[in-house]
Amino acid sequence: MKLGVFTVLFSDKNLEDMLDHVAAKGIEAVEIGTGGYPGDAHCKVDELLADEQKQMDFMEKITSRGLIVSALSCHSNPLHPQKKIAEEADTLFTKTVKLANKLGIPVVNTFSGCPGDHEDAIHPNWPVAPWPNDFQDILKWQWEEKIIPYWKEKAAFAESHNVKIGLELHGGFSVHTPATLLRLREACGPAIGANLDPSHMWWQGIDPVESIKILGRENAIHHFHAKDTIIDQPNVNRNGLIDMTSYSDMQNRAWYFRTVGFGHDSKEWIDMLSTLRLYGYDYVVSIEHEDGLMSIDEGFTKAVSTLKPIMVKESVGDMWWA
Structure with missing residues (x-):
């Protein structure tokens, strides 16, 4: 496995300065935004698509520093x-x-998107309760008329370009759990997989290790984010886990994001990395930092210091003991 970072953290730096900064910290891979929610500070899609020399220059800047690009990321809502x-x-x-x-x-990472509840809707509708039955009707219409047709076409397109789609399982979007990811994958094919972020498993009450097993059995993990979450139980008792309290009001939220190691200890991260390896994932663990209690650089540095010692780098080879 390689330790990576989602470089949206360093959108204030130009490409070269960002690459120098993360390489100096021991990072081996970069996940780069091309637009949408992550922005395009380090990758201008139209400029690069139009000029092969710029494409070569772009990659040379990365590879010359001993780095790879784990994924391009364009998180947004194509089903809006x-x-x-x-x-x-x-x-x-x-x-x-x-x-x-x-x-x-x-790999290209994004969100599944979330449609409205009918053709003339203005806003997305994210059903999270099976009753009253209106919500089931909405969900059925969304999947049959919008979600599956769109992603079936996009999966075929990605496959024809030798690219896998990593959908981040994120609240507010139609694909947000292992079950919804596998439902879409079954309908659309193996180009669809997860950009699995344990932070969004924890707040939904899903054990990240078990989510790795569920998706790993189907070879459905295409990319992996490293971000932590803390659950504030007294606030859960008041607000529930589907909490609309602003992210900035951390004292009153049921849960909030932390940098790696500040929500769950190293043993839990060791278990996740071990389970990833057990189920055949041997790619990049990409740090994503959205911790409201520490600066970008401090949070990033602490995440690196937590993960670097526990990354498994070498293959087993023969089992000499058996």
Whole structure:
């Protein structure tokens, strides 16, 4: 496995300075945003698609520092009921897949998106209760009319470009659990997989190790984020886990994000890394830092110091003891 970082953290730095900074910390891989929610500070898709020399220069800057690109990321909502928003997200995803193909990058990360509840909706509708039955009707319509048709087409497109799609299992989007990811994968094919982020498992009450087993059995983990979460039980008792309290109001939230090691200890991260390896994932663990209690650089540095000693680097070879 390689230790990586989602470079949106360092959008204030230019590409070269960012690469120097993360390489100096011992990072081996970078996940780079191409637009959407992550922004495009380090990767201008249109410029690179139009110029092969710029593509070569871009990759040389990365590889010359001993780094790889684990994924291009364009998190957004391509199923948004407002056509302009959906079309912008769809265009960005399509361009990102094309660029990943040209650069030899195997994964594009994004969100599944979330539709509205009918054709003339204005806002996404994320059903989270099976009753009253209206919610079941909405969910059925979303999956049959929007989610599966869209991603079936995109999975075929990605596969034709030798790219895998890593969908981040994130609240507010239609694919947010192992079950919903596997439902989409079954309908659309193996190009669809997870960009698995344990922080979003914890707050949904899902054991990340078990989520790795569920998805790993189906070879459905295409990328892995490293971000932590803390559960504030007294606030859970008041708000529940589906908590609409602002992220900035951390004292009153049921849960909030922490840097790696500050929500769960090293043993839990060791268990996750071991289970990833057990189920055949031998790729990148990409640090994502959204900790409201410490600066970007401090949170990033602490995540590196937690993960670096426990990364498993070498293959077993023969079992000499058996």
